[in-house]
Amino acid sequence: MQIDELTSELPGRVVAPGDDGWDAARHFHSGIGEPDAIVRAASVADVAGAVRWAAGEGVPILVRSGGHSAWGTVPGGLTVDLTALNDIDVDGTLVRVGGGATWGHIAEALADHGLGVSSGDTASVGVGGLTLGGGIGWMVRSWGLAADQLVGAQLVTAAGDVIEVTEATHPDLFWALRGGGGNFGVVTRFDFRAHPLDAVVFATLGLTGDARPILRALRDTLKAAPRELTVTFMDVPAMDPSAPAGATITAVWIGDDEAAARSALAPLLDLDDVHETDISVTRYPEVLEDMPAADPDNPMPGFVGGNTLLRELSDDAIERLVAFREANEASVLFLRSLGGAFGDVPQERTAFPARDATWFAMAGAFDIPGLVDDESRPVIVTAWDAIEALGAGIYGNFSMSTDADFADKLYPAATMARLREVKREWDPANVFSRNHNVRPG
Numbered sequence: 426m427q428i429d430e431l432t433s434e435l436p437g438r439v440v441a442p443g444d445d446g447w448d449a450a451r452h453f454h455s456g457i458g459e460p461d462a463i464v465r466a467a468s469v470a471d472v473a474g475a476v477r478w479a480a481g482e483g484v485p486i487l488v489r490s491g492g493h494s495a496w497g498t499v500p501g502g503l504t505v506d507l508t509a510l511n512d513i514d515v516d517g518t519l520v521r522v523g524g525g526a527t528w529g530h531i532a533e534a535l536a537d538h539g540l541g542v543s544s545g546d547t548a549s550v551g552v553g554g555l556t557l558g559g560g561i562g563w564m565v566r567s568w569g570l571a572a573d574q575l576v577g578a579q580l581v582t583a584a585g586d587v588i589e590v591t592e593a594t595h596p597d598l599f600w601a602l603r604g605g606g607g608n609f610g611v612v613t614r615f616d617f618r619a620h621p622l623d624a625v626v627f628a629t630l631g632l633t634g635d636a637r638p639i640l641r642a643l644r645d646t647l648k649a650a651p652r653e654l655t656v657t658f659m660d661v662p663a664m665d666p667s668a669p670a671g672a673t674i675t676a677v678w679i680g681d682d683e684a685a686a687r688s689a690l691a692p693l694l695d696l697d698d699v700h701e702t703d704i705s706v707t708r709y710p711e712v713l714e715d716m717p718a719a720d721p722d723n724p725m726p727g728f729v730g731g732n733t734l735l736r737e738l739s740d741d742a743i744e745r746l747v748a749f750r751e752a753n754e755a756s757v758l759f760l761r762s763l764g765g766a767f768g769d770v771p772q773e774r775t776a777f778p779a780r781d782a783t784w785f786a787m788a789g790a791f792d793i794p795g796l797v798d799d800e801s802r803p804v805i806v807t808a809w810d811a812i813e814a815l816g817a818g819i820y821g822n823f824s825m826s827t828d829a830d831f832a833d834k835l836y837p838a839a840t841m842a843r844l845r846e847v848k849r850e851w852d853p854a855n856v857f858s859r860n861h862n863v864r865p866g
C-alpha cells in the first residue's frame with residue numbers, strides 16, 4: 426500500500442500507524458479500529474482524492490460518519506473520516522447536513538429554527554450510517570424514516586466524481602441511497618426536508634409483573650393511537666449500578682399537546698402493572714440519549730440473537746419474545762412501534778425492507794461465560810431463528826454482523842436484485858465494501 430503517495434496528495438490529512446494522533450483517530454464509538462491508514466477529510470476534494478487513490482490501489486474503504494457501526498473495527502483498508510464535514514445549513518425547511526454530522530448536533534441546530542428531522546434516538550450516532558440504512562426514531566410514525574426525509578445528496582462516486590443525486594437526476598441511485606447502506610459512494614452532504622417542531626411530550630412508564638398482557642395492551646393501544654405517538658418497550662438485566670434491571674415503556678408524542686399524549690396512553694396507564702414515572706413537555710434534543718463510547722479495556726460481550734421487522738405483533742410473537750428474555754438471564758428485549766407514516770411509503774419507493782412491518786423487535790443474550798456456553802448457545806440461536814422467521818425482514822443498522830453475506834438476509838429478492846444493478850453501475854469493483862455489502866450484479 427503506497428501511503429506516501431496518498432500523503433503527498435493530501436498533505437496533513439493522512440494518519441498512519443505510528444503517527445501522532447493515530448490512537449485518537451482510530452478510536453471509533455464502537456471500538457478501536459485497525460485500518461492501514463485514515464484520511465481525516467476537511468473537504469469534499471479530500472474525500473474524492475482518497476477515494477480515487479483507494480480505488481486505484483484496490484484498497485477497501487470504510488467511511489466514518491458517527492462511527493457507531495461494527496465496521497470500524499474490521500482490520501485493514503482506508504478509513505475516510507468525515508467527522509470534520511459537519512456543517513448544518515438551514516434554508517427554510519431545506520436542511521443541508523455534512524456527511525459527518527451527528528444527530529445531537531442536527532437536532533440542536535434545527536430546534537433553533539423550530540424544525541425537526543426524523544432521526545435515531547442517540548445523539549452521537551452519525552447522519553451517514555443511520556440515514557443510508559433507513560433510520561428509525563421517535564418520528565417514525567409521524568414522518569417516516571430519516572431516509573424518507575431525504576430529498577437529495579452530494580455523492581463522491583467510486584470513480585472519484587462528485588455528483589448531485591436527486592429523484593430527478595439519478596432515480597435508481599437515489600432509491601438505493603435510502604436503505605441500501607453505504608454501498609454506492611460517499612455521501613458528503615445530505616439534504617433533508619424538515620418539519621415544524623417546537624416540542625415533544627416525553628413519557629416513561631415503569632412496568633411490573635408479566636410482560637405478556639402489557640405487550641398485548643401496548644400493541645392494541647398503538648393500533649388505535651394517532652401517529653404522533655411512538656413507543657419503545659425495553660426489558661434489560663442490571664448493566665451497572667446506574668442502570669438497574671427492569672422493563673420500561675418510553676413514549677414520545679410529536680408536538681406539545683400533553684393532554685392528547687395522555688389520552689393516547691390512557692389504556693396503558695389503566696393497567697395495574699403500569700405506572701407513570703414521568704410525562705413532560707420538552708425540547709426534542711433533550712430526549713436524545715448519550716451513549717458512552719465502547720471502552721477498549723472493558724469490551725461489550727457478544728450478542729446471541731438479532732432483530733426482525735414484524736408485520737404483526739401477534740400473541741405468538743409476544744409469547745416467544747418474552748419466553749426468550751425469561752430463558753436467558755443476561756438478555757435484552759427491545760420493541761418499537763412502526764406503522765403510520767413509515768407504512769405510507771410504498772415498498773418499491775425506497776430500498777428499505779418490509780414497509781408493511783408494524784413493529785420492530787430485537788432480542789439477544791449476552792455471551793458471558795457462566796451464562797452462555799457451547800451447549801446453550803445453539804439453543805438460544807434456534808429460539809431466536811424461530812422468532813426471526815416470523816418477521817418480514819431484518820433492519821441492517823441494528824445488526825453488528827460483519828459477515829460478508831449478511832446483506833443477503835436483509836432485503837426481499839426484488840430489492841436485492843435492483844440494488845445489485847445499481848452497485849454494478851456505480852461501484853463495479855466494490856470499493857465500498859465495509860458495509861452490509863451488496864455485490865455488483
Ligand SMILES: Cc1cc2nc3c(=O)[nH]c(=O)nc-3n(C[C@H](O)[C@H](O)[C@H](O)COP(=O)(O)OP(=O)(O)OC[C@H]3O[C@@H](n4cnc5c(N)ncnc54)[C@H](O)[C@@H]3O)c2cc1C
Nearest residue numbers: 488490491492493494524545546551553554561607612860
Ligand atoms: C448506541 C447506538 C444507538 C443507536 N440508535 C439507533 C436508532 O435510534 N435508530 C436507528 O435507526 N439506528 C440506531 N443505531 C444503529 C445505527 O443506525 C447504525 O449503527 C449506523 O450504522 C450508525 O451510523 P454511524 O454513521 O454512526 O456509523 P459509521 O460506523 O460511521 O457508519 C456505518 C456504515 O455506514 C457507512 N457510512 C457512514 N457514513 C457514510 C456516508 N456519509 N457515505 C457513505 N457511507 C457512509 C459506513 O461506511 C459504514 O458501513 C444505533 C446504534 C448504536 C450503536
